[in-house]
Amino acid sequence: MKVKVLLFAALRELAGESTLELELDDGATLADAVTELASRHAALKDHRFATALNQRYSPTSAPLADGDEVALIPPVSGG
Amino acid sequence: MIEIVDHPIDVNALVRCDDAGAAGGLVLFLGTVRNKTRGKDVAKLEYEAYGDMALHELRKIVEEGLRRFEITSIDVVHRVGTLAMGEVAVAIAVRAPHRGASFDACRYVIDTLKETVPIWKKEFFEDGAVWVGDRP
Numbered sequence: 482m483k484v485k486v487l488l489f490a491a492l493r494e495l496a497g498e499s500t501l502e503l504e505l506d507d508g509a510t511l512a513d514a515v516t517e518l519a520s521r522h523a524a525l526k527d528h529r530f531a532t533a534l535n536q537r538y539s540p541t542s543a544p545l546a547d548g549d550e551v552a553l554i555p556p557v558s559g560g
Numbered sequence: 561m562i563e564i565v566d567h568p569i570d571v572n573a574l575v576r577c578d579d580a581g582a583a584g585g586l587v588l589f590l591g592t593v594r595n596k597t598r599g600k601d602v603a604k605l606e607y608e609a610y611g612d613m614a615l616h617e618l619r620k621i622v623e624e625g626l627r628r629f630e631i632t633s634i635d636v637v638h639r640v641g642t643l644a645m646g647e648v649a650v651a652i653a654v655r656a657p658h659r660g661a662s663f664d665a666c667r668y669v670i671d672t673l674k675e676t677v678p679i680w681k682k683e684f685f686e687d688g689a690v691w692v693g694d695r696p
Contacts, residue, residue, distance in 0.1 A: 489610055490680035491694040528694070533678070536613035552610055552678070556693035559607070559614070559638060559679030560591050560650050560670055 482507060482547035484514060490555050492530060496522045505545065512541035514551050530555045561635040562618045564609050564679075569637050569648045583632040583655030587662040589670055591650040593643050603684045607640040607649060610678035614638070617677045621669055629665035631656035636669065638679060649681075 486501045493499045496518075503517050511532050519525045531554040534543050538554070545551070561574065575588060593605050622634045635653040643649055652669050656662040681692045 487610065489678070490608055490682070491691040494691075533610075533613060536610075536616055552613065554610070554678050555680065555691070557674070557676065557678055558681040558692035559609070559677045560674040 482509065482545065482549075484545055484547070484549045484551055486514060486518060487550065487552040489552070492525060492528060492553050492555050495524050495528070503551075509545050510541065511539060511543045511545060511551060514545060515541060515553070518553070525553070528555060561637065562615060562622055563637045564611055564614055564618075565637060565639050566641045567639070569639050569651050571648065571651055574635055574637060574651050574653045582657070584657050585655070585659040585662055587654045587656075587659070587666045589650075589652040589666050590648045591670070593645050593647050593649060595645045597683055597685075600685050602645070603686065604645075605643045605649070605684070606682040607638075607643065608680050608682070609638070609640045613678050618673070621672045621676070624672075625654075625665045625669050628668065629656070630658070630661045631665045634665065634669060636673070638673075638677075640679070 482505050484503050488496050488499055503514055505513055532539055532541055533552040533554055535550050595602055618636050625634050632655045638650045652666055654662040654666045682689055
């Protein structure tokens with residue numbers, strides 16, 4: 482399956498890209514997407530972030546489907 | 561009104577829109593760009609948002625605010641992009657028949673926004689820049 486990953490703020494700068502596409506096995510979860518990302522950008526492992534699936538906060542146990550949008554949400558600082 | 565904009569916030573428009581004139585009071589909160597953080601001079605700020613999700617989270621906060629407090633309406637506008645000292649980053653307007661509930665609701669909205677909405681602020685100093693809250 483193919484999922485789109487969005488990176489923001491410090492994570493975006495660290496990775497040097499704001500949008501990636503990942504190819505994952507069927508049955509993959511958000512955790513698998515994070516693992517794949519960390520293998521491409523090791524520095525991500527040193528940062529805290531929440532995870533979102535299709536624009537909703539989701540735990541890393543959430544299963545993924547083809548076409549899903551995943552986002553890594555570093556500590557927010559709006560307002 | 562719940563919006564994320566990339567231009568200066570029209571605070572007058574926010575204060576003006578009350579169709580029925582039913583609310584007797586309006587509490588307006590403006591989050592503005594401070595000139596110092598922990599004693600260091602701030603040159604400018606940049607705000608970035610995960611737009612669609614931020615709007616969803618803002619709507620959730622507004623819905624919850626309307627449910628929890630005896631108020632008439634909540635409007636929220638957050639600005640993204642580059643902001644200079646003194647500029648308004650976020651505006652929240654709460655209307656209610658009675659002021660107590662509007663102060664409480666306004667506090668609830670800004671407090672919750674700062675915890676949950678996917679918007680990020682980068683502070684620029686003379687010697688570099690840092691995303692607020694970014695600590696490994």
